[in-house]
Amino acid sequence: MDGLVEELGHEPNGYFWEGTARFLVSTEAQGLEGRFSYDPEGGMFCAYGQDRSALEELGALLASVAADGDRMRKLVTSAEAAGFDFDD
Incomplete structure (x- = not known):
């Protein structure tokens, strides 16, 4: 998937995956908003919190x-059309 992310003009790093998670939550799973926190770094993505079911749902969305x-192409295209910044 890293090659595809790069082909789409992004860095396949933790910040890109945080952006992906935030976009998914805002467009497909608004009920997850505020139920966990993000802590990405260049080489990894991390979401954490006490709400296991919310984290599992986020994991399924990302997977x-x-x-x-x-699906990745459509997500990036939709996000960019909406002016979303992946901050990668």
């Missing part, structure tokens, strides 16, 4: 994007 190149 669905990470496993599907077409």
